[in-house]
Amino acid sequence: MPRQEGRAGAPRPSAPPELGYTGRAHSRAMEDTSLVDMARRIPAALGATFRLAWSVDRRMVATVLVCQVLSGIGTAVMLAAVADAMGPLFGATHPAAGLREAGPSLLVAGVALGAGSGAWIVADWATRRLNPQVASAADLAMVDLLMRVELSAYDEEGFTDRSQAAETGALRAVDLAEDAKNMTNGLVQLVSAASVLTVLHPLLLGVLLLSVVPRGMGGVISARIDYRVFDASVSARNTRGMMRWFLTTPTLADELRANTMRPYLHFWYRTMCDRVEGRALAAAPLHLRVNTFAASLSGVFTVGMWGSLAALVVSDRMTLALAGTAIVASQTAGRSLNSVIRYGAAMFHHALYLDDYHRFLGRAGELTTRRGGAKPEAPAEIRLTGAAFSYPEKRTPALHPVSLTLRRGEVVALVGENGAGKSTLVRLLTGLTLPTAGSVHWDDTDLATADAESVWRHVGLVPQQNGHWPLAARENIDLGQPRTHGDDLVWQAAEQVGMDEVIRELPAGLDTLLARSLWGGHELSGGQWQRLACARAMYRSPGLLILDEPTSEMDARGEHRIFSELRGMARDRITLVVTHRLDNVKMADRIIVLDKGSIREEGTFGQLTDAGGLFAELYALSQDR
Structure with missing residues (x-):
């Protein structure tokens, strides 16, 4: 009988369920095998x-x-x-x-x-x-x-x-x-x-x-x-x-x-x-x-x-x-x-x-990533032509056929309710996942024929759940990539996101281990980790920069700085920002609204708020909070 800690007379909690584990192909092998078979x-x-x-x-x-x-x-x-x-x-x-x-x-x-x-x-x-x-x-x-x-x-x-x-x-x-x-x-x-x-x-x-x-x-x-x-x-x-x-x-x-x-x-x-x-x-x-x-x-x-x-x-x-x-x-x-x-x-x-x-x-x-030998350069244009994606055993596609073009110099905002297909679209744009129908091209290269590593060298991604890597502050920004100019580019990336002063105040500066659970380690706040993730993406100087809810844990000053930098860096890359904070999308050149796996609306902030559609409804709800 399980022992429990609790007050006398307190109602007994329900026991956790028994969970099955089906990964073993030999669950009864020891019992079903004779000594002769074993030998x-x-x-x-x-x-x-x-x-x-x-x-x-x-x-x-x-x-x-x-x-x-x-x-x-x-x-x-x-x-x-x-x-x-x-x-x-x-x-x-x-x-x-x-x-x-x-x-x-x-x-x-x-x-x-x-x-x-x-x-x-x-x-x-x-x-x-x-x-x-x-x-x-x-x-x-x-x-x-x-x-x-x-x-x-x-x-x-x-x-x-x-x-x-x-x-x-x-x-x-x-x-x-x-x-x-x-x-x-x-x-x-x-x-x-x-x-x-x-x-x-x-x-x-x-x-x-x-x-x-x-x-x-x-x-x-x-x-x-x-x-x-x-x-x-x-x-x-x-x-x-x-x-x-x-x-x-x-x-x-x-x-x-x-x-x-x-x-x-x-x-x-x-x-x-x-x-x-x-x-x-x-x-x-x-x-x-x-x-x-x-x-x-x-x-x-x-x-x-x-x-x-x-x-x-x-x-x-x-x-x-x-x-x-x-x-x-x-x-x-x-x-x-x-x-x-x-x-x-x-x-x-x-x-x-x-x-x-x-x-x-x-x-x-x-199942390892083997696609093709093409090695594209940083894209000037990304085209989705009827690109769709369905997960195995799912009746409804995560993303219905989408035709969309993103161009260098643009800052595009991607918005939509939870489950709208935003993360799936991001995976297709970056080549992390190939479409189950249609195609995704970087300029003239179909990503289905491209070497995946060559594609990802031109991507800078800040996901919703970013890694709090148990590495030094320096490696959390450059991830061990060659530093041809010493630490100059590391400090530049840190300054772009407002982390340079924070890092200078750490016990060992860039050499400080960022893991409080390890001996000698130091911990950052949630917002500081988000800034560091943005610095990591910017350090790569990518041709495609994607930030998925990059400022959800930042204060107003940090959030303003990130979006100001994005606007200033936009000319040299394609920039896509995924966010639920709809005030932030005012800085975007174009807004794409996803709804249940399809593009519902597309336009500038002014055009969409004036249209009175889904975006206008979501924006009005965000202002009532």
Whole structure:
């Protein structure tokens, strides 16, 4: 029963809903796969792990493989030397004489054991060097693709779910590499020890398998239980992780406290914690029963192995010395077989998520921005000819066919109510999205045939939700672009938006880290962040400058300065301003009014207010506030 914090007798809040998570293609794979199927798929998992590790550091992969083989050879030599030593130790009349005779063999066994251990240590060192590289490679590949997919990819059904599943796969890549090392080492050790046992007596190998297989099966069943718990709680853990950021970030701290949201949100978070915790606790008794049964059955067969050894010795079919060697070999083989089964099951588990990762990379790769090779210059004219856009699975287009021309030197205002299609039109103008019908041309270049990066080099965009990048003030303006004139252009852009004095007063000026949540960081106000976003766009000296609600958080002085600068810079570019503050559109050369995805009106401020249409109505409402 979820615990909650609250006043005695207070009504109980409704619990947060159970959310489904559909991004995994293998939600029942651990439960539905037999041990034989699992063993059959392990080579594929090993191959995938090998290819990923080989792509990041071939030298370390080769080191691990060579050391695994050397470790196995060391085990085999050690067991063979122990077998040679057992005869003198058990057969000599005087212990001292037996020890002297067995000395060379024991020395070889010790050296082989040391060499095998040394090889294992080096393999572990190489794996520790591989792991962070594998983790970074998996993460970078995914982040790079997500930054390059078409924006329409995010509208594809299931894309976000698959992305979340792939994130899990990227995280599991390191576990898979570690498990592969442990499993292959166990396999090499098993082959070495089993070979010695088979030479001593074939019966011993069969009895050994019977003694360790129950524990292995118990490990597989436990892995299935763990997977079932993980699968059942993945939604709660994901939503809990998301909510945790909202509860602890300073960005929302004011709203959380002033609106007394803490009691309910604490209850909500506690409920998610209880769901995750409860499913894990419910599985604990099942784990206990499985492991107890497996250990008991294994114990019965282990006693059988000891009995077999005793029977062989009593019947003179095996000497006491060889029986001692068999004991050492069986212990080694038993540990190795346990490792193979345990890490093999874990590898299969992790490989399911890595498969999700590779599937997603393949799909995201298909959705990356690949259009054409044309490289347009900064546009003197942008023409939309019957350009429309519809989102997948939506019956109504976000933007009906639009024919429109924007020219260099113009300041155009785009207005309309929420959902009118303004953001969609902006995406088409900038080439962020291609129209699903019609065309968009920059001068004579159809954007469907243009290299997207070449188009975006001429765009300066200030979106409604601009990035508060955790970078220095300088990089928040130039975003790391080459500074051919030192910081002169950075300061010029800051001055254009009225941020130069603010930056000079920061503790380290342009070098100040703008992230209060990081050590040594500094925070700006909402309006200052908007000014900085405008400076970032102006620094680029773009051919197309688009500002979407650029002054919503600015004071009157800052807002006046931004629009004055826009007017002064207009001659060298096409400027489009999206705003709900209709007083600001007086400075525009032309106003375009969108309504339900279509252009409803177009003209100057005076023409539209005199026409008495939608714009006049919206403007009158804005004056009544």
